[in-house]
Amino acid sequence: MVRLTLFSVVLSISVSYAVGVWQKVYPIPTTNVLNGVIFIDTGNGWVAGDSGTILRRENKEWNLESNPVEGTGIALRGIHFVDSLHGWAVGQERDVGGIICRYLPENQTPIETAQPDL
Numbered sequence: 001m002v003r004l005t006l007f008s009v010v011l012s013i014s015v016s017y018a019v020g021v022w023q024k025v026y027p028i029p030t031t032n033v034l035n036g037v038i039f040i041d042t043g044n045g046w047v048a049g050d051s052g053t054i055l056r057r058e059n060k061e062w063n064l065e066s067n068p069v070e071g072t073g074i075a076l077r078g079i080h081f082v083d084s085l086h087g088w089a090v091g092q093e094r095d096v097g098g099i100i101c102r103y104l105p106e107n108q109t110p111i112e113t114a115q116p117d118l
Contacts, residue, residue, distance in 0.1 A: 044058060
């Protein structure tokens with residue numbers, strides 16, 4: 001009887017952790033498709049998307065970066081930050097191919113890096 005009760009308790013605990021709820025986050029300041037997200041802690045994060053979109057979450061609010069990577073033909077697919085000042089985004093630029101962008105702490109704006117000759 002004790003073994004059966006212990007098994008029931010363990011089963012109940014494991015089931016309670018398997019349930020979660022996703023909810024939409026509003027408002028977001030873009031209608032562009034969003035492709036990648038990174039958070040460095042619970043309050044600071046970034047999202048990368050189509051048309052060079054980069055959003056930043058700060059103080060419980062999503063903001064469009066003031067100078068996102070320019071170009072409607074740029075689709076950013078992934079983004080990664082190691083801290084609040086050093087980050088990279090990757091994606092594709094129409095008619096060019098792959099692109100890597102970095103966030104520069106000196107001027108606080110993401111910029112497109114030069115593409116090497118192939």
